[in-house]
Amino acid sequence: MTQATEVLIPSTPDEAARLFGDGTGVTVIGGGTIVLPDLTYGAPKPAKALLLSRAGLAGVGREGGTVTIGAATPIAELVGLPAPLGPCAANVADGEIRSQATLGGNLCAGTGHDAPRGDLQGALLALDAVARSVGSGGETSEPLEDFLARRDSRLLLDVSFAEPAAGAFAALDYPHTHEYTVLAVSGARGADGTVRLAATGLAGHGWRLRSAEAAAADHEAAGAAAVADVRLGDDALASAWYREKTLPVLVRRVLTKLEEAV
Amino acid sequence: MNLTVNGVAHEIESGPLTTLLDVLREELGITSPKAGCEQGGCGACTVVIDGQPRRSCLTAVGSVDGAAVTTVEGLGTPEHLSPIQQAFTHHYAAQCGFCTSGMMMAAQAYVDGGGTDDREAIQHALGGHVCRCTGYVKIIDAVAAAARGDSFDMTVTAAGTAMTNLGGVA
Numbered sequence: 001m002t003q004a005t006e007v008l009i010p011s012t013p014d015e016a017a018r019l020f021g022d023g024t025g026v027t028v029i030g031g032g033t034i035v036l037p038d039l040t041y042g043a044p045k046p047a048k049a050l051l052l053s054r055a056g057l058a059g060v061g062r063e064g065g066t067v068t069i070g071a072a073t074p075i076a077e078l079v080g081l082p083a084p085l086g087p088c089a090a091n092v093a094d095g096e097i098r099s100q101a102t103l104g105g106n107l108c109a110g111t112g113h114d115a116p117r118g119d120l121q122g123a124l125l126a127l128d129a130v131a132r133s134v135g136s137g138g139e140t141s142e143p144l145e146d147f148l149a150r151r152d153s154r155l156l157l158d159v160s161f162a163e164p165a166a167g168a169f170a171a172l173d174y175p176h177t178h179e180y181t182v183l184a185v186s187g188a189r190g191a192d193g194t195v196r197l198a199a200t201g202l203a204g205h206g207w208r209l210r211s212a213e214a215a216a217a218d219h220e221a222a223g224a225a226a227v228a229d230v231r232l233g234d235d236a237l238a239s240a241w242y243r244e245k246t247l248p249v250l251v252r253r254v255l256t257k258l259e260e261a262v
Numbered sequence: 263m264n265l266t267v268n269g270v271a272h273e274i275e276s277g278p279l280t281t282l283l284d285v286l287r288e289e290l291g292i293t294s295p296k297a298g299c300e301q302g303g304c305g306a307c308t309v310v311i312d313g314q315p316r317r318s319c320l321t322a323v324g325s326v327d328g329a330a331v332t333t334v335e336g337l338g339t340p341e342h343l344s345p346i347q348q349a350f351t352h353h354y355a356a357q358c359g360f361c362t363s364g365m366m367m368a369a370q371a372y373v374d375g376g377g378t379d380d381r382e383a384i385q386h387a388l389g390g391h392v393c394r395c396t397g398y399v400k401i402i403d404a405v406a407a408a409a410r411g412d413s414f415d416m417t418v419t420a421a422g423t424a425m426t427n428l429g430g431v432a
Contacts, residue, residue, distance in 0.1 A: 007278040007324055029279075033320045036281055037301035040319065049279055053325035094390030096315050096368070097302055176303065 009051045013157060016055040020155040022136040026050050028155060030072055030102030033093075034109045034117070050155075052104070057157060068160040071104030075120070078103065083167035083261075084186035084254075088123035091171050091181060104156045107131075107148070111204055114236035115180050121148060121206030123169065125198035126186040127161040148205045164188040168257030170250045172201070174237045182237045185209070185226075185250040187258050195258065197251065199226070201243065203233030212251050219255045223248030263327040267292060268336030278324025282316075283307045285323045286333065294334035294363040305391030308364035309333050315371040317390075334363045337370065343416075345408050346370050352414040353404035357395035365391050369405045379406035 008026075010016040020026055027046035029035045030053075039045065057072035060081070067081065076098040078089035092098055092106070106120045124144050131147035133140060133154040144159060171184035183201035190196070195216045197209040212226035226247050232240035263274040267290060276285050283300070286292045286309070298306030300319045307319040310332040338344035343351065346366050356362040365388060372387040384405045393401060403420065 004277070005279055009278070009324060009327075029322060029325070031320070032322045032325060033302055033317075036279075036320050036322060039279065040281065040300050045279070051278070051322060051325050093302070095387065096305070096308060096317055096390045097320075099314060100316055100320060 005045045006048045007051065008048060009053075010055045012056050016050065016052060016057065017134040017139075017155060017157075019050055020134060023153045023155065028052065028104070028108065030105035031074065031100040033097055033101040034105055052102070057104070058102075062163070065163050066160055067163060068158055069103055070158045071102065071107075071156040073103045074099050075101050075103065075106060078120075082163060083257075084123040084126055084169040084188060085120070085167070087169040088119055088171075088184065088186060091169070091173070091179065091184070092119050093179070103159065107144075107159070108151045108154075108156055110152070112235070115174075116182075116201045116235065116237070118205055119181050119184060119200055122184055122198040122200035123167075123186040124159055124161065125206050125208050126167070126188040126196045127164060128188075128190070128196055129159045129161040131159050132157045145208060151205075162190070165191050165193075166258050166261035168254045168261065170253040170257070172238075172246055172250065180237055183243050183246055183250060185247070185254045187254040189258055189261075195255075197222075197226070197254065199230055199247065199250075203231040203240075207231075209251065216255060219252045220248075222255060223251040226251045263323060265323070265326070265328075266330045268332060274323060276323060278327075279322050281319050282309070282311075282321040282323050282326060282331070283318035286318060286331070292333050292335055296360055296363055298360070298364075302390075303392070304361070305364040305368065305388075306361050308367045308391070310367050310371050313371065313374065315368045332367070332370070334366055337366065344370075345411075346373065346404075348414045348416060349404040349408040349412070350401075352416060352418075353400050353407060353420045355397065355401045355404035357393075357397045361391060361393045361395075365393070365401055369408065372405065373409050377405075377409050379409045381406060384409070 008019045025047040028050045052072045057070045059070045061068040075089050109117045129144045131144045133156045135154040166189040168187045172182045173179040185199050187197045197212050200206040209226045209229045211229045212222040215221040215225045232243045234240050295318050296306035298304035302317050302320045309318045338347050384402050
């Protein structure tokens with residue numbers, strides 16, 4: 001007989017952190033848009049499920065040039081933020097899904113079986129976001145890039161980033177009732193003129209495009225260099241070959257948009 | 263757990279990870295929300311939760327404990343169709359009808375939220391809903407008419423064809 005899932009519904013961030021513990025055996029559910037279909041389609045029931053819908057982890061703060069977004073914030077609430085995050089959020093699924101799916105779920109979900117996940121990872125990597133999380137060892141704040149590598153064992157509390165001087169987003173979509181993102185590139189220029197680029201739609205999670213950043217002054221060279229920064233995969237939306245051919249195009253588009261956004 | 267569905271309070275016995283779709287259909291016997299793709303891709307299961315259109319197949323009932331849920335059963339009756347139902351009927355906005363429940367609930371939330379008859383805005387609001395009969399033009403016609411507050415002569419369709427078996431009331 002299958003053991004029943006212990007469902008935990010915290011009402012404060014502290015309670016959520018305590019119930020998460022070191023994360024062993026805990027499946028975190030934000031909006032449920034990924035976990036619920038998995039369960040419907042036969043995924044094993046988790047030993048423990050932590051529902052964050054009432055944990056007080058939702059909300060967007062903008063103060064002193066810093067944006068802070070709670071993990072349980074619906075993606076719909078990010079649509080009005082500056083590029084690259086706002087346009088990236090607007091490109092996720094459809095309005096009903098965006099109102100239910102959360103930032104934390106988008107950043108922390110495992111790699112999709114037949115389509116890439118984690119659209120917001122690219123925008124937030126380009127924004128050099130910091131992730132605040134709890135888990136084994138207590139609370140930590142670290143670059144999103146480091147957090148993504150160990151996100152399975154952490155409970156995200158929020159992400160924060162400095163508002164960019166300019167931002168840009170370009171995506172290749174697969175039309176459906178809502179759009180699936182085949183591949184996307186985000187770019188941000190900081191107040192000091194530094195350009196950061198990142199991509200999603202790759203094998204695994206989103207990645208910074210450091211070689212492309214180093215060549216950013218020459219759009220053609222940057223596009224060609226980006227392919228060396230990433231690992232591309234085949235899935236139901238596109239082949240790795242197709243992604244390799246289109247990644248340079250998206251990089252060039254983002255760099256052009258960044259130049260135009262003076 | 264408790265839900266108020268179409269104005270009626272229910273104590274829910276299903277576990278908190280049960281989808282709201284299953285609770286509505288299997289526990290409460292409310293069958294207008296359809297189990298289409300059951301992964302958020304079709305919109306046939308959309309209901310209105312606390313005023314917002316949501317996919318019931320993606321919603322753990324434990325996350326909406328205490329909420330007010332509206333389904334098509336809460337819109338009108340066969341004798342007294344709601345304005346959205348009249349619009350869909352008059353504009354012949356259903357063919358096979360499988361997507362109609364979700365379409366109407368999304369349309370109801372759109373109109374209740376102050377949506378206008380702007381066709382692009384309607385397409386955006388209904389963007390997550392698929393009609394495999396591809397009857398989108400008439401669906402958008404119906405939502406635009408409801409958004410304008412049109413009144414409907416329920417003895418004829420918008421095309422002027424006499425209605426015989428659509429359940430319309432003169």
